[in-house]
Amino acid sequence: MAPDNFAGRNLIRSTTGTILSFHNKRMERVFVLGKTENTTLQxxxxxxxxxxxxxxxxxxxDSYRNLTYKLVFSLFWVNSFCNNAKFVIKMDDDIIINIPLVVPYLTEKLKTGKSVDVLECKTxxxxxxxxxxxxxxxxxxxxYPFxxxxPYCAGHSSIMSxxxxxxxxxxxxNVPYxxxxxxxxxxxLSLLLKLDMLMPKFYVEPVLNGLYEMPCSLFYLNIFKNYNNSLEMWNTITRYEKRLNCSI
Known part of the structure; x- marks a missing residue:
């Protein structure tokens, strides 16, 4: 998320960020920023x-060409301060996470012993x-001479154990920048580590496709970054929370 995107951070805090625990699974949320040379903004x-x-x-x-630094910094921070985490979800500010579906989905991986070498995304x-x-x-x-x-994960979101x-x-x-x-x-990195990427059948779809239907995808992508659409999608997710019946 860009340093000056205060509205975007507050939108997340007021929607998905309101849920700190779901099905007895604790969740932590952090926004990763780079530096700004604007002292007032800082x-x-x-x-x-x-x-x-x-x-x-x-x-x-913080710039588009420095996103790899932001990724590596995120990996460093999680590696240093999230000793008890089981899964990490990396997502851009235009992603709405379907918490009532994601948490049971990941819990099932823990129950069935499939919580190692997990890298899931839109491939x-x-x-x-x-x-x-x-x-x-x-x-x-x-x-890049080739x-x-x-194969790689689309940058908007990914699930990692x-x-x-x-x-x-x-x-x-050990990997050149x-x-x-x-x-x-x-x-x-995944090639070096011999990791297999997986894209679940109902991994992600555009927000406009899911506004008024049962939300049976793990993530929703707000392609046009319309905050009203994000709020409406979150309302749809919470409306179905108690009677969600999806098979992933």
Whole structure:
């Protein structure tokens, strides 16, 4: 999440962030930010952090090309301060998590002994580097000389077991930097670690597809970043919480 996106953080705090425990499973939420060179903005972030105690800030400028630094910093922080965690969900600010479905889904993995080497996401298996210089995702041959990317997780969200987080953090010390965070994290690191990516059948769908139906996907993507749609989706999730009947 961008440092100046106060509204986005407050939206999450007032929706999914209101639930700290579900089915006796404790949840912790943190917002990962980079640095800003705007001193007024930094002061506002520090006040926000003191108030909510849910912000961690790395020692790098927060920018699109520094997302890999943000990923590695997140892995470092979880590795250092989340000793009792079982799973970690990494998500962008345009994702709404379906807590009444996600928690039982992960609890079942614990019960059945399938809580190790978990890396679940929307998998991208066919993608090629962008070589057009004016494109946002332009990458030079020096940065990436190959004609195709390895399979990787779409950057908007992923589920990892805690052992995967720890192994990825250790592996990041030996993998050369690439600014494409999703390609680096779930592409390079998971290849080195010989991890298999899995995309559950009902992993993610657009918010507009699920606003008024039973919410049977683990995550909902607010493609247009419309806060009203996010609120409406959360209302749909909470409305069905007691009578959710989905098979994943």
């Amino acid at each position: 002061q506002e972030i520090e006040l926000e952090s003191k108030r909510y105690m849910d912000i961690i800030q790395g020692n790098f400028i 991208i298996t066919e993608n090629i580097p962008v070589r057009e210089r004016n494109n946002k995702w332009f990458i030079t041959l020096e940065e 004609t195709k990317f390895l 805690i052992d995967v987080v720890r192994k990825m953090y250790r592996a990041s010390k 690439l600014w494409l965070e999703d390609v680096y994290g779930s592409g390079f």
